[in-house]
Amino acid sequence: MIKKIAVIGAGTMGHGIAETFTLYGYSVNLFDVNAEVLEKAKQQIREELSGLVAEDYTSVADADAALARIETVTDMAKAVADRDFVIEAAPEKMELKQQLLKSLDELAPKHAILATNTSSLSFAEMCALLSEDRKKRTMVNHWYNPAHLMPLVELSFFGNMPAEIYEEVAALYASVEKQTAKVLKDVPGLIANRIQQGVAREAFSLIEKGVAEPADIDIALKFGPAFRYATTGQLEVADFGGLDIWCVVGDNLLQAMDNSTQANPMLRKKVSEGKLGLKSGEGFFQYPPEKIAAIRQKFTHRLIHQLKASREYI
Structure with a gap:
């Protein structure tokens, strides 16, 4: 033990x-x-x-x-x-x-x-x-x-x-x-990181193509797929929606979506410019130095509330 x-x-x-x-x-x-x-x-x-x-x-x-x-x-x-x-x-x-x-x-x-x-x-x-x-x-x-x-x-x-x-x-x-x-298999990224990278690849691509601003892409994710993902897995979502529907939508959309095998050029450009996100003060969004502590606190606050809620869900 x-x-x-x-x-x-x-x-x-x-x-x-x-x-x-x-x-x-x-x-x-x-x-x-x-x-x-x-x-x-x-x-x-x-x-x-x-x-x-x-x-x-x-x-x-x-x-x-x-x-x-x-x-x-x-x-x-x-x-x-x-x-x-x-x-x-x-x-x-x-x-x-x-x-x-x-x-x-x-x-x-x-x-x-x-x-x-x-x-x-x-x-x-x-x-x-x-x-x-x-x-x-x-x-x-x-x-x-x-x-x-x-x-x-x-x-x-x-x-x-x-x-x-x-x-x-x-x-x-x-x-x-x-x-x-x-x-069950020794693959790079295991499970969660591979799924996360798939989502990130398309989000970065949408910005690069000018489809939407970063804030609107995050809104679409947080209050769309991610809202369900807080309590429902992707495979359960597919079952509830109907696998026939998911098959049709997959045929229609996947051919038009990003299938790159390297980091997005826009992302690489930001890294080369030193725009690394919260730790540098700028990434896709601005983080004024005097507000970083409060931003971190708000982020943690949200996660703790999700964690408390998950105790009931689990």
């Missing part, structure tokens, strides 16, 4: 993963080689927990207890020595992941399950340096950002591990109110 957890990497994803587990009562060691990154992560977790308290998602007492259950560690051997489950959230670089998993194989207890938060790298290649026994206890656990708010975690079941180990991890995620999607 999984009781003690280590998270390797305290950046954007790692701190949120640690925060989630500790909020539900798990002991978490949060590792990073950089003590300053760990201190920043602890502060960010503190602020995010305060946001959950403000939205009545959790209590002050539970938030304080969650923070107390996180131990920040700069020694990897110490971080994983007594852990049952170790998830790495390092940058998406193959050699780095390979060496990191190899080190975890050597340092973690034999019974420990290893997981990687990758969404784009080959799982088999990442595991190339692992012992055969450890390969049976290693898997992909892909979280969505922000990790403490998004309910989805994609779990790999690629044939390398026994079903009972998979079920043990799935039960762990159920205990922290995550919805898990079982991925």
Whole structure:
């Protein structure tokens, strides 16, 4: 039974993963080689927990207890020595992941399950340096950002591990109110990112063709397909609409839609101009520096409300 957890990497994803587990009562060691990154992560977790308290998602007492259950560690051997489950959230670089998993194989207890938060790298290649026994206890656990708010975690079941180990991890995620999607094949992007890229490709293409302004495209998505997607999956939507109708519409529309296999040139141009979105102050929309904090807060507020509503739906 999984009781003690280590998270390797305290950046954007790692701190949120640690925060989630500790909020539900798990002991978490949060590792990073950089003590300053760990201190920043602890502060960010503190602020995010305060946001959950403000939205009545959790209590002050539970938030304080969650923070107390996180131990920040700069020694990897110490971080994983007594852990049952170790998830790495390092940058998406193959050699780095390979060496990191190899080190975890050597340092973690034999019974420990290893997981990687990758969404784009080959799982088999990442595991190339692992012992055969450890390969049976290693898997992909892909979280969505922000990790403490998004309910989805994609779990790999690629044939390398026994079903009972998979079920043990799935039960762990159920205990922290995550919805898990079982991925049966090792493909780039897994499930959710591939679907998201398909939607994004057409949205970018519509802007490039001058069909609508960015704000109107987002309105069409938020209050059209995405409104249903909050509670209804695409395949369920198709069943309710009628597969015969979807077949006819597909024949009519797909031939006229974007089928490019690279990032949209307009998107690439914005990147080259330094227009990266919220973090640079401009992307498809403007983000004045003095308003960024409020914009982030409003974004988080919306997600917390969706998360609270999803408890009733699930």
